[in-house]
Amino acid sequence: MNSRCGGRGGEARGQASVLALVLLIGMVATASIGILLVGSEAMADAEQRSEQERIEQSFVELSQQMSSAATNDDVTHAMTFTSGQTGAITKTNAGTIKIESSNVSKEIQLGAIEYRGDGGSIVAYQAGGVWRERGNKTRMLSAPPIDYDVEQETLWLSVADISEKKELSSGEVTMSHNTTVPMQDFVENESVTMTVTSDYYRGWESYFRHQAGDAVVRNVDHANRTVTVKLGYLEVDSAFDSGITYANGYDAHKNADVDGPVSPGKMPALDSVIESMMNDTETDSIGVDEDLGTIDTTLTKGDGTYVADSIEESGHLKVDLSDGNATLFLDGDINASDSTITVTEASDDHSLKVYTTGDLDATNGGDICVDPCGEDTSAQRIQVFGTSEMRAQFGPGGNSRFEGVLYAASNDDSWSSTEKGNCDSQICIHSNPSVYGSIVASSVNIQASKAELTYDDSLKAADIPLHPESYRLPPQITYLNIAHHKIDVKNN
Template identity: 30%
Template sequence: MAVVLMIGLVAAASVSLFVVGAATIDQSQNNAQETQVENTFREFNKDVSSVAFGRQKYRSMNFDVQDQTAAFRQEDTGTIRVEVGDNTTKTVSIGALVYENNGETIAYQAGGVWRNTGKESRMVSRPPVEYQNGSLTFPIPALDGDEQVRPGELNINKRGTNSSSSNNSFVKGELVTLHITSEYYMGWAEYFRTQTNDVAVSVDHSPPGDKGTVKVKLGQPVANGDFQKGVMATGGEDGDICVKNKESPDSIAASGEVYDCKNGNDVDGEENAESDLYELDTAIERKVKNASEVVDDDSDDSISEHDIVDDGDITTAGTYFDSNGFKLSSEREIDVSDGNVTLIIDGNMSIDGGSLDVIGTNTENVVRIYTTGNYSQNNGEVGAGSAKHLQIYGTSEMLAVWQNSATFTGTIYAPRNEPALERWDGGGEANPVAPTGSSNCNGWDMCISTGSTEFKGAIVGGPTAMQQGTTVTYDNELAGVKPTLELEDGVLPPPITFLKVAVHEIDVNNSGSNSLAAPTGLGASSSVVSPQSASATTFDAESPSVARAEAAPARRTTVLDR
């Protein structure tokens, strides 16, 4: 009995060793095969790049993959959309060369090699996208070719190049956005994070199926104007200036019309002025977000939280954050004698009978206020002896009203592409900043309203009304003063000055194939299959709508090789 038991144990152990050994051999073979496939795809990437970007328009290679059960396909597996400002310059459907085995894929797509396990996508070989010193170069190899391309010798042919933007397009001050929809979107996202920063890259996991979308934003807002006019009204053709004063104010210009809206008299002022000024919304929103994060971080004291009403005067240089805005009915001072003061406000600024004085102005130091809200002043005094010492920056939605005996010395800089309030013949949308029951400011984004208000400095804002009895004077000390956004690294996406995007149409065909004619449209459906493959899957190339995605991704991303 003992002998039989011993023989049984030996037999069982032998079987176990055989199974484990066989599994180890299979795993080693799989690992070796995957390494071979990755190396083959790297070589394919090099050959396509040589044809797409070099002088050589044709190459052949041995696509050395011997696994006859694997499927290959080349089809509309994603899209790349390039936007400059509000305009889409190009939408490109991109194909791919894909190897499948045991639920995992290795794919060549748009110049990069990617691996997808179903739970994660990662980069094997980087795409030819380069961002350097404010210039983005994005050459896109777009694959087409035979409907079935088998492993073995492949012919790689270049059909031509289509530029999505003119060479070295000047895009300074514009927001450039790339939308990349792909199964390998997390790999794309990780790569762009290494090229730009975390602020520039966001991911949308929501499109149906296995695809997702990477959104890459480049470009920083630029305060590209000046303070050379007493009033500069922006807002396109509706950026008008209405004057009810007996005398025309100093130095005014409008992107629309300038007129006397009381008596119909002639008003000196430049009409239909081309402003080309950039809105500051993104910059101010980012500054507020960054300030909020800094004040919540006990280890970072670069920005101090300060409520001008409750916390009193600002006596030292630095950056301060007010998270709620304020309504000031008492006297407050901001001292710039030892340096510049920056105040970031998430909310409205209201001076209601109080005063906000800038002192220590025997230097060139200034107060710069960035606010997400509106400005209103009922009586009281704001500013310093010279307008250059107080600069207030607002968004394209900022409304501002001065009324009664308000005195203001400083600048307002809040350009816009269109008015914030609607206006029509005989009236307009109520201005919520104006006094209740007053219609003087209806339809006017900027309104120097009733009473003996005195404004000295410069306004760069929306449609502006200057009511009877008010005084608007340009401060000559603003000559040469330029607005600034004081942008910090990492708060906004990296800047971009030049953009170069081109699509290189590449055919991949079986050796000896005569199928070199262009198929129906760039990115038309085709496949690369093994001799035993019977069909290819077709993907929907429609670019899904892009939404903000803050949720944690379901896929991890690991960069293998840069």
Template identity: 25%
Template structure:
């Protein structure tokens, strides 16, 4: 009994000990969890506090950035603000922050170089808030975030780069700070005419690289990690002009000698920088910086003759004759209906009649003929066919009576009518440059033959052969969807009843040929903006087909050829445009180094060109890669700014 009772007593004792142990464990677990919760809450509180600190500092730096920008423009007063940062840890500091260097041109021996300061704040968790050059950034272990970007702006071709350069005490404390502007330097004001390079060496170079490359897409941006350097190269805009100097306001504009054939008619004005020999009818003016000879093969010149040199007339002139030298009217001539004005002598043979006045800065000799007006000369007057009267007047200065009639003296009269001399540069560099660049880029130069059709765009062609080719005799250019530019490495040949035609010529688009070789037409050929078999005789439009050549290019027309278009080929060659035998029709306008015809050639000026022609630009720029916005004007201004505690 006792033993049993004792056994029961031992069992109860063990159960009591277990209960106590369980209670102790429970209390320990609760304590452990409580401590853990307190630690987690403490970490969360710290994170919130640090986040609040970062946001507060960011707002202060943004306000500082805005005040510095205002101080740079409002130079008459300092700016003050409360810098809301923790002063106890000396967390705000000024750093030299590297330098900025600005080079103008490719060989700038004295570039603009200055230290580029930075103000930074480091939070307790290592986050950096930095102001430099007008921008505010946040840097953490995960990367860099722009809070406020530098005030670099691109608008309509103008890039403005303000560079606030700060200096300060090594340490800044919270509270009132003072910001004051110092010197302002305009490093590059105005038009961008040469390359400009901006180099920033800074611990924060990657921020600048991102801003220029991604945000602005301006210039060429390169970085050097080991040197902590970013370089921005900004090139001036490429001049897309080809150097074409033309308004196509005359039928023939020749930078050399001009000789028209004995058959046909030229309708429109003709102009040459050297001598002009007129063997055909001209329904327009004849202008020359040299001499002019109107031969007996010519039935008439309906306009004026204006020449810096001498003028010899063997036919009818229905306008004025104004010459810087002598004027001779042969006995075989018919009538000069207007005035004769000469910087030298005037000699009129027996027979011709003069419809108006004669002015000579020398002598006047007329035969037995009629002079309808007055005679003025600084030398002697011999006019047996016109009785001496008050209409014969010797003057000491011929400009006096000329001014009374024209409002200016002889020199002014010649200058007004002839205009300033034009020394047109050939297109050799432009055209050969396009060909060479295309070859270097590996462009394929195709051969264009009869039966082919080219559409809108820029085409690279070895040569064009428009001639009878089985069932085909036509090369067609379809301008429905835009202009067509054809860079031709070799020749353009239209032969054996061949044709060049333009589809949708009324679209307002044009075809431009830039040819490094020659152009020739022969054997019943035609070039005109139509799809018909025959060129139109009304509603003609020469603007649609435009041919541009080098100084070595020749343009030859033979054997019943019809051409409606423009030719621009300045050259020192006096024979680079030749209209040979057969019946030749040229409608449009020609600007060349020389012009010579020896057949029945009809030249007709398209009088709509002067108001409608547009000078071309380099068509190959369409193939260039997109290097970002074009900078026409670049303004770089450096502002010195001082930041210190009040």
């Protein structure tokens, strides 16, 4: 009995060992297959990424060759083109660029060369630019040849386009010049609006923001796939139509009290005008009633024209406007930390204009206002004009008050951080100051939750000249130089 039972037990243990071995072999085989599948998938992904990179590089080289063919019309250009297994297609009706000013209206039809990958990605050439698009994200691989040259006052646009529809496969591709339609226009002291309609409008938007700043992008219409930009400057008559007009950046604490419109837009800098006027105060060109030197005590003045070196912390300038206007040419800073500029008896349409080459520091209760301060009287009474290098600080400390318009137009988008609040904008509003009126600058940062900025609505209808009529602002855009090139592109 015992012998038979022991035999059956040994047989069961033998079967269990065989079963365990089979299971182990199965587990190892399953793991090996899993590793093989994962490895194969990783290799496939790597190959797909590699092919995508080759296609992108090929499109960038294509852009360079197209540009060369556009400017060199007697040479055929060739390259080895990579367009994957699906190939690429050329389009002759893939969008438009519309260029408008007061006396110019030009629309250019845009073509494209497009590759569509299996994963939904798109690589496209259009008007000299190369874009990669996936879903709602577009990345610029090569910039289109649009150049806004401020010094030469010229907008350059050279569009290298496709002459006909066709398919392009991988292999040798040749490019040769077909035709060029040039356009040159004289648009002195004008801004130019450019509207791009394209499937790759997000890439165009990114390009314009990167090249010229956020303020140039005036509208993005996703439904119609368009982006509209405005190059040059806004009309100076609209300088004070908003509480803040900024060229490059605006940031406000979420709890700051900002009452009034905030608008992007570039305004012309007054550097050359202020320099000319400062020089003319030393001659008979501008009649100066008195040289105030350094203002470090309390001075009371009436209507007239004055020059000064600076306003120091202990200075207080009171200007009585009951009999007329006053102008102060200040070849230095306004240190209004404890000092003030106060306008009294601001009757009728009289105003104080301050032209300064320096900075404005209004901290620790320093006020620039119409007496009695804080009653939100007309912001037209005090007008402060600075250069593109002017830096203005309101606060921290005390309850600084500014009533008036501050014009310090600048295209500079890089400002070093200040010790006060670590602010890297041109106009910094710290702590709990209050501003009533309008500000024009490159960038404005309202850092404090208790800061107040209130727009004076009467400024919309106000006529506030930036300078006397005998002076001229520098031109904005003087020339449009546009060329639309048609290029023959084909496989050999």
